[in-house]
Amino acid sequence: MDRSRRNFCLGAGAATVGAATLAAVPRDADAVSASGDAAHRWAMVVDVRKCVGCQACTVACIMENDVPENSFRTIVSTYEVTEQGRAGSYMLPRLCNHCEDPPCIPVCPTGATYQRRDGIVVVDNSVCVGCAYCVQACPYDARFINHETQTADKCTFCVHRVEAGLLPACVETCVGGARIFGDLKDPDSTVSKLVREQTPKVLKPEMGTQPRVFYIGLDPKMQGKVDGTPTLWRPAPHAEKEHA
Amino acid sequence: MMDTHIVEVINVTREVAWLPWAVQYFFLIGLSVGGLLLSLPGYAFARDGWRPLGRLALIVALTCGLAAPVALLSDLHQPGRFWHFYVVFRPTSWMWWGSLFIPLYIGGLLVYGWACLREELQAHGRVDSRLAGLYRLAALGGGRDDRLIRAAGVFVLAGAALVALYTGVEVAVVKARPLWHTPFLPVQFLTTALAGAVGLVLILNRVVGTADRGVEVLGNRLLAAVLAAVMLCGGLWLALGLSELDAGHAAALDSVAGSEAWRVTAVWAVAATVVPFVIAVARPAGTGLLTGLIAVHSAWMFRWTVFIGGQSVPKTGAGFYEYALPAGPDGLMGIVGTAGLWLFLLILMTALLPVSSTPAAGRPANASGHPGGRLTAAE
Numbered sequence: 001m002d003r004s005r006r007n008f009c010l011g012a013g014a015a016t017v018g019a020a021t022l023a024a025v026p027r028d029a030d031a032v033s034a035s036g037d038a039a040h041r042w043a044m045v046v047d048v049r050k051c052v053g054c055q056a057c058t059v060a061c062i063m064e065n066d067v068p069e070n071s072f073r074t075i076v077s078t079y080e081v082t083e084q085g086r087a088g089s090y091m092l093p094r095l096c097n098h099c100e101d102p103p104c105i106p107v108c109p110t111g112a113t114y115q116r117r118d119g120i121v122v123v124d125n126s127v128c129v130g131c132a133y134c135v136q137a138c139p140y141d142a143r144f145i146n147h148e149t150q151t152a153d154k155c156t157f158c159v160h161r162v163e164a165g166l167l168p169a170c171v172e173t174c175v176g177g178a179r180i181f182g183d184l185k186d187p188d189s190t191v192s193k194l195v196r197e198q199t200p201k202v203l204k205p206e207m208g209t210q211p212r213v214f215y216i217g218l219d220p221k222m223q224g225k226v227d228g229t230p231t232l233w234r235p236a237p238h239a240e241k242e243h244a
Numbered sequence: 245m246m247d248t249h250i251v252e253v254i255n256v257t258r259e260v261a262w263l264p265w266a267v268q269y270f271f272l273i274g275l276s277v278g279g280l281l282l283s284l285p286g287y288a289f290a291r292d293g294w295r296p297l298g299r300l301a302l303i304v305a306l307t308c309g310l311a312a313p314v315a316l317l318s319d320l321h322q323p324g325r326f327w328h329f330y331v332v333f334r335p336t337s338w339m340w341w342g343s344l345f346i347p348l349y350i351g352g353l354l355v356y357g358w359a360c361l362r363e364e365l366q367a368h369g370r371v372d373s374r375l376a377g378l379y380r381l382a383a384l385g386g387g388r389d390d391r392l393i394r395a396a397g398v399f400v401l402a403g404a405a406l407v408a409l410y411t412g413v414e415v416a417v418v419k420a421r422p423l424w425h426t427p428f429l430p431v432q433f434l435t436t437a438l439a440g441a442v443g444l445v446l447i448l449n450r451v452v453g454t455a456d457r458g459v460e461v462l463g464n465r466l467l468a469a470v471l472a473a474v475m476l477c478g479g480l481w482l483a484l485g486l487s488e489l490d491a492g493h494a495a496a497l498d499s500v501a502g503s504e505a506w507r508v509t510a511v512w513a514v515a516a517t518v519v520p521f522v523i524a525v526a527r528p529a530g531t532g533l534l535t536g537l538i539a540v541h542s543a544w545m546f547r548w549t550v551f552i553g554g555q556s557v558p559k560t561g562a563g564f565y566e567y568a569l570p571a572g573p574d575g576l577m578g579i580v581g582t583a584g585l586w587l588f589l590l591i592l593m594t595a596l597l598p599v600s601s602t603p604a605a606g607r608p609a610n611a612s613g614h615p616g617g618r619l620t621a622a623e
Contacts (some may be wrong), residue, residue: 008486019249072256075252076253077255077561079250079251080250081250081251083249087474108334109332110334113349127325127328129321129325130322131319131324133339135261136261136420137419138420138425139419139420140560141559145259145261145321150322165382173513178538204560224558225561226250226560227250228249228250228563229250229251230561238412
């Protein structure tokens with residue numbers, strides 16, 4: 001598995017033939033293995049040039065993962081950028097970065113959050129005590145407390161879908177093909193090629209977390225904490241003066 | 245210079261995940277540790293001049309120490325799973341270490357408190373009252389035992405040091421929040437906790453104590469010294485941030501410097517430190533209630549600002565998250581409830597062992613004649 005939704009559709013026929021020929025036992029999506037397969041290292045490349053800010057990924061994630069109201073595992077941060085008198089929109093899909101060195105894991109006092117051998121960082125919400133230490137430790141504000149389970153929650157790369165040979169819901173639904181998911185351990189995968197050839201950026205590289213969500217076309221101004229005016233629904237007087 | 249302006253149109257607001265319960269916990273455990281340290285000279289090191297202050301400090305240590313874990317447990321979103329801490333080995337997590345240190349400290353504190361108050365329990369057991377039997381039972385047939393007090397004191401001092409260490413470092417290691425990620429934070433927690441503990445001693449001196457002038461003067465002098473340390477730490481943190489000698493501190497200052505609310509908070513914090521300092525230095529007698537109230541308020545405000553204010557700084561988004569104190573258990577009720585629990589413990593403790601009714605001032609029915617002396621024999 002390695003593609004955006006577009007490529008996935010193109011390869012669907014071949015996959016069907018392959019499945020029939022190999023007669024492999026289909027893995028049950030409900031029986032997600034706890035440790036994952038070390039033969040893979042799942043990653044995502046986000047081509048922000050292709051993102052149109054439709055939030056279809058945001059909605060798909062909520063529907064797929066039953067994310068409670070007012071919570072988000074992924075969202076497309078949207079900015080209006082005015083540069084030399086010209087205004088434009090800038091979209092930045094955000095999600096858990098499934099870091100190589102995730103700062104959320106060592107702080108966990110119960111071992112509820114851990115990294116599978118395939119790199120996906122998950123939370124066992126039957127073990128999590130909801131102390132929220134991991135929420136504090138994540139530099140990307142990617143974690144939150146799920147008030148239905150009262151435990152830490154975050155993007156899992158739709159691990160239950162990946163285990164079943166499917167793409168994450170956000171990738172599946174992306175209209176512009178901006179989200180590309182695949183295996184970094186496969187040198188021929190699209191993500192491997194993009195990471196190798198496009199030298200994409202990551203968010204907050206100075207944190208040393210080595211994210212495995214890469215961005216193509218990432219504006220350095222958006223790479224860390226964005227220095228801007230907060231959302232329109234909360235205009236600040238000083239910002240209005242700046243506009244004047 | 246390129247003129248760029250960014251307006252955030254859509255983003256997610258992350259709510260605070262460490263609730264006002266956490267503020268209450270860090271406040272109460274800090275005051276408990278501070279109270280314990282203040283009680284040690286009078287009890288563990290048998291310095292009689294420190295006894296009256298130490299007696300009040302002991303109340304601070306015990307009442308705050310017993311209320312604190314309740315607040316901590318409530319801050320867990322799954323409090324019923326607290327035992328999960330104790331079935332794993334997670335040495336990389338300071339919170340996990342904390343789960344070991346807290347019972348160590350509280351257990352030690354209870355033994356130490358009992359050892360310190362045993363003399364009083366014995367004296368109350370000699371008074372002809374319905375509860376005399378219970379007091380005698382609580383005294384376990386003994387009285388003052390300085391060796392026991394010292395041993396328990398040393399043990400609980402180690403526990404207090406570990407609690408002070410873990411509470412500070414647990415927050416300071418969070419690299420994702422520049423405001424927290426500073427080696428100053430553990431020291432600031434400790435110094436403000438000491439200031440709060442002295443402040444509470446000064447308040448209790450008036451409210452449940454005998455308004456002892458000696459305690460007030462000593463307390464105010466201690467408060468002035470501790471507040472000087474608080475100002476030194478704050479000044480060094482600010483200097484590091486302004487001078488940009490250290491990128492981390494500069495980032496921390498930069499993350500809030502543009503906010504009017506944070507500027508007001510900073511002025512408030514400085515005023516709440518400088519004003520009691522000046523009063524305590526200029527007029528240590530007769531001002532204990534005032535300086536005490538300001539010091540306790542200042543210690544609480546520091547924690548509120550660190551935790552609630554700190555979590556209002558987005559890690560990736562623009563500006564600040566807004567926080568409105570909820571009225572329910574996750575907000576106001578949590579604060580009021582914890583304060584109520586502490587008040588209950590204070591009433592209970594002072595009702596059972598009134599400060600003004602020390603063994604010397606009590607009415608022993610069959611006193612040995614040396615209420616302040618060492619009594620080891622069973623009655």
